[in-house]
Amino acid sequence: MTETHYLTGNARGTFMRQDTAVMLKRFYLIEQASIIGQAGWLPAIPYFEMKTLIPKMLWEDAMTADMLRKRVIELRFPSRMLEVGTDQPLVDYIRSCYLAPNAIAFMMVMSRLIKPALRSAYQTYLNVADEIGDGPTYRFLRVAIEEKTRHIDILEKFLASVIGDVPQEEVEKADAWIKQQDLWLQKVGGFGLDAPNAIAIEPLTGKYEPAEVPAREDSFRKVRFYWPDIVDPAFPYGTGMQLQLRSAVSHFNEVWAVETGGFILYSFAEELGWSFVFDAARWVYDESRHVRMGYDRLVSWGYEDDELPLGTYIYDSSKGHDPIYRLGMLFYFESKNIGKKIDRIKNFERMQDRMSQHDMDFDWADETIHTGYGKTWLSQVLKNRGQDPDDYSHVKDECERLVRRVVESVSEEEIEEIKQIANHMITKQSQ
Structure with a gap:
């Protein structure tokens, strides 16, 4: 054979x-x-x-x-x-x-x-x-x-x-x-090529919850409100050099958006699935780039960390509330300010401040993407709850109310403190 x-x-x-x-x-x-x-x-x-x-x-x-x-x-x-x-x-x-x-x-x-x-x-x-x-x-x-x-x-x-x-x-x-x-x-059994050992993980004795109060290091001026115009209508947003400073401080303070993005990614990951996690990861990263933009500009203008105000009021406003309002807050502030950015880009161009113009230009592109994220995922959460996915006005209204309540709680001491910080920053550049 x-x-x-x-x-x-x-x-x-x-x-x-x-x-x-x-x-x-x-x-x-x-x-x-x-x-x-x-x-x-x-x-x-x-x-x-x-x-x-x-x-x-x-x-x-x-x-x-x-x-x-x-x-x-x-x-x-x-x-x-x-x-x-x-x-x-x-x-x-x-x-x-x-x-x-x-x-x-x-x-x-x-x-x-x-x-x-x-x-x-x-x-x-x-x-x-x-x-x-x-x-x-x-x-x-x-x-x-x-x-x-x-x-x-x-x-x-x-x-x-x-x-x-x-x-x-x-x-x-x-x-x-x-x-x-x-x-x-x-x-x-580690993260190898073989299947893990079928054992129960003993340390799972509780459920992790993201921090409702953001942790901040002491090197910056820890405040609730990071610029006077937030709590004092008589203090102008500013033009010229003051607008440059206000814009950089705003970018720097998007730390609240980084924290909020992390909070909502964690909170809605299971409900909304991978597509949401993927979008939210980009959202968080983009917000962190905006923070670095503002910080880099302020450092390049000669400021030390202990001169810079780092606020919490937007993050604070959602404390103890349904995470849908953190999602709404991030969406609301993205869509609220996007229309102003084109004018600021043009202003910085007239000032020949290429750095601020550059940062605001890229910020504008990012925020356009983020507005899409906000609409998509807020609508999906509402749909999951049996509500009209095309009507998120009640979420927006509640976000406005929550922020307004925190702003109205400002003390005279806080107003004086942030004025002192802002005036010091303005004076330092004027000299």
């Missing part, structure tokens, strides 16, 4: 299409849960540098997650549903990390456990997968590895710079918690 001979394959056949889809789906779920946690912690992180750099990290993570999700759908595993299934222990593990005892601990768990574990998993995947058959995945995972490496470096350098100023008991609490989370990650 003649033996039949066949040509042999090689290492490229290690993982079939469905094997690949299973692993990429797992990575997507981990990234998604990580993004939600980073967003939810933004209001509680006091450090200005991290409050404005973590948004870029979570947006880059969202870009990776979106590519992972699309790739899984392309591979048709096993249908177009991305159910959690046996990967639930990994999602639960990430959610347990939301319950960090303090901001230092949360940044540590991101820089020392979650992001390194994902980077390692991506590298392992690229080492054994097929660059020909799975070429599209290769490209974006290589980018993801570079981004994770940069994220870890930024976080670790920052932690090293501030750890000496953190109360020792808080550092010890963070260190102990990190060791616990490391042990649980090992019990789960």
Whole structure:
């Protein structure tokens, strides 16, 4: 009897299409849960540098997650549903990390456990997968590895710079918690190519809630109202140099929008799903760029941190209320001010202030996108609640009422303080 001979394959056949889809789906779920946690912690992180750099990290993570999700759908595993299934222990593990005892601990768990574990998993995947058959995945995972490496470096350098100023008991609490989370990650089996171990995550003893009161570091002038015209109609918004300052201070104070964006991403992620998370991640990142724009301009004009007012009144106005009003607040202020930006762009051009013109020009483009986000997702929330999705006037009215109530609560001491801060800033440039 003649033996039949066949040509042999090689290492490229290690993982079939469905094997690949299973692993990429797992990575997507981990990234998604990580993004939600980073967003939810933004209001509680006091450090200005991290409050404005973590948004870029979570947006880059969202870009990776979106590519992972699309790739899984392309591979048709096993249908177009991305159910959690046996990967639930990994999602639960990430959610347990939301319950960090303090901001230092949360940044540590991101820089020392979650992001390194994902980077390692991506590298392992690229080492054994097929660059020909799975070429599209290769490209974006290589980018993801570079981004994770940069994220870890930024976080670790920052932690090293501030750890000496953190109360020792808080550092010890963070260190102990990190060791616990490391042990649980090992019990789960890490973020590898194999399915996780089917265990319950012990630390899930509560539900994380974003901070209703935003944490702010002491290096800036911590106020509720960041410019006199907010609480004193007699103080002009200003023209010329005063308009330049007012615009930069406004951009700098969009910290409230970063915090609000993080709050709503976390709060509505489960209800609205991935498309919302992806849009909200971009929204948060854009707001952080606006903050950096204003801060950079103010620093370039010679201001020190302790001369700059950092307010909270818009964020404060939604405290204790349904998160729909935080979503409405972000949408309302985006749409309310967008029409004024074209005039300001022209004013800055006449002043030959190319920097302010540039920043306002890009801001205008961003806000146009954000108005679309606001309409889309506020309408969807209303629809989910059985209300008219095309009528959000009652949400807008309530947002106006909430802000007005906070403004009306201003004290004479607060008015005098912000006037003193603003007049000092104006005088400094006049001299």
